[in-house]
Amino acid sequence: MTRSSTDFGQLARIVLLLPATVIVVVGYVLPSLVLAAMSFGIVPGTWSLSEATTSHYARLIGDVYYLRVVGYTLFLGIVVSVLTAILAFPVGYYLARSRSRLTSLYAVLTFTPLAVGMNMVTLGWMVILGKTGFINALLLQTGAIKDPLQLLYGWGAVIVAMVHVVFTFMVLPIEAVVRQIDPSLEKAARILGAGPIRTFLEVVLPLSLPGIAAGFLIVFLQVCGAFVLPLLLGGQGFTLMPIAIWEQITVSFDRPFAATLSVALILISIVVMLVQMRIMREKSLV
Amino acid sequence: MTTRRSVLKMLGAGGALAWGGGSLVHAQGNSVTITSLGGKWEQSIREHFIPLFKKRTGAEVRVVLGGPSQWSAQIEAQPNRPPLDAVDNSELLAIALKNKGLVVKLTPDKVPNLADTPDLFRKPFDDYGASYQYSTSALFHNREKIPQAPKTWAEFFERTAKGEFGRAVTLPDISYPWAPHIIWHFATALGGSVDNLDPAFDALKKIKPYVVKFWSTALEVERMVISKEVNIGYLWDGRIIAMMGDKNPTLAFNRPGPNSVVVLTPAQVVKGGNEKLAFEWVNTLLDPEPQLQYYKLINFTPTNRKVVIPDDMKATVMPLSDGVTPPYAELAKVTSRIVDRWNREIRG
């Protein structure tokens, strides 16, 4: 068996993977096991296995309300991710290719929503979308409407604000990946007669898929875990998993059930992640 | 250029910073760790209560921001070395901590000001906690749009359900920690009880179309009031009073009958912490002087009998006889079911 001169030996591989493994095991796997134990009714502290029960899971699966909460959460995740991917790609491409001095400015502008964080994006949108807020004030002044519109407290407000907050998560990986694409590939395609759209679809897009996929996953998972924003901007008609979990902790004081909901959310996220990786592998360009 | 040396230097500096700000030796002796809500509450704690405490004990005070559910979770997670010495808890969590043996009983010899704190504020917790302030349920309304405020809760629900106020009403949401108290109160005001919450849920279902949003934080309802998105709604008396005045001339409030639910903040001493200083801290919280300052800043009514409320503010204080508190033990048992029921019937 020939070994390439760039391969790592077994020992090197272990040494390089060790630090990350230790941190993930201690900082994530163990706390998750604690959480899983709690979801089965085991109390940290006494740790008695005799208390273990699947009743919390039975409750989750048997209750249409919670199944709907799961559905709403997935729906929001997908909608926001797709929307953000479409809106962010041109920006990422531009930031990667452009040499103009304004690029730095644009980069900063697209970073700011992330930097401000959910607190302020939420507050900003509350002030803009409120009945006496900016949009309504403008529409009323110009006579476009007679009564203020109810813009807040619904899917629209949550989606818009979420896209706003996660935008940077999509732009950064796209930009990084597009930078690695040799511009002469695009030039070659154009010289061979392909129009801009064809060049995009057949050259740029396939090559930037890893970046898009990275951004998509990050955004999707962010949305599934978001709590401050939907709590303050969302309406009556729908609840999301993180809010349900928060309620179980702060109102019902039902930590085991909160743990159960959390485990469910983690499992969904893992499935989504694996699905995404499998799709990527099929289109893969290793 | 990124060299190995510069990377290692960065890591080294980072590491040094981290350890420098890292694990603190659990401070016994001359410091006490207490809790506070953020914003004005923290301001009052620091300006009114801490100076008096320091004068009496000479000890340092460390403040943990957050909320009762986070603090209680921390106390439960580390029962032998609690990260907090004293906690301003919510009623149900205070009782939960007492039942788990994580808090210490307050006695008049250790907390002298207990003697001047009426029973209503300590007996529900069997003296394992004592509340230094209370707030009562109230309705705020826009006096221009609604010249005649509802005189009873039943009237409020009826008129709202008829559409008289339009889609401009707000009430607390189930995600607000005191929602179970409020639902219990609605039920009893409408003829039900802790075992029969149907009147409350029926009324809520009827008015649902007129609710702009059920609020989960004070932030939301205050925003809706100030931007005039709602004409009438539910909020604690202290908060409404704080908002009234020159800046909001149309804002008015009243307390519908037959009674108001009273919300307490039982201050507790955590077992295994710096109990001596914690008792002293709770005593400071129950002291009439700082309580009066607190009242002037925040408008939540102080509990110490000795507090003399200035005449111009007396009118808004509710006589205790008008106040009711829920049967906490029974309420705790049905809370989970209340959450489920709300999800099914109101959130639907």
Next chain:
Amino acid sequence: MSLRYLSIYSAVLGVLFVFPLLIVVAVSLDPGDYIRFPVSGYSPRWYIEMWSNQTIVLALKNSLIVGTVSSLIGAAVAVPAALVIARGGWFLERVAYPFFLSSFTIPWLVYGLALLFFWGAAGFDLSLTTLIVGHTVIAIPYILRVTLAVLRGMPPNLVRAARISGASPWQAFFHVTLPYIRSGLVAGISFAFVVSFTNIPVSLFITTADNITLPVAIFNYMVNNFEPMVATISVVQVVMIGIILVTARKVGRVERS
């Protein structure tokens, strides 16, 4: 692709995104007691008062420390892992890689709660260090993901050429691989930093008197006080992050030869 159209598009989007933040800046200058729109006046009152609030100052310091340390340690462990995983192999791709990404999938609110009970059970006091561990764990997937994406696009001949010319693995890494992945790595570290700096849910349950971070302090203020100072502190938060990100971007710029 016409860069001009993209430039206009980016400008429009940039303006739309900045707009809510401009509103927040306007609110931050309102000396009144409650947030209103239109704003009741302009004054730097809160910008001055915020610095005498010891909680805020401590929170700011903590956020800077936690953000920097967690993203750097995250990079220090994620880059070697990325190098190994990029070489491929069934086990690495299908088992090890998802394993390292798994902390992506835990909702932060619950991770914070899990951390609280874990540290309690393990016998550690809550502190800045326990917070840093949590933030490092959530930083790793971001940095790993992006670094790997970039590494996968790297022509294998680059490293091969260096090694054939006699470079040791270390030298090949520092002089060939690292410069190549630099912009991607910096992007990964940047967002790990921002994620940490702005993170509320992970920190909520493990916040104590000493390890409070800025967004948690803001959140605690905000839910109970509808006041302009909330906006003020947030503006300061943005400025801090902005400075650090712009600096990082300059570091990450790859010169094309």
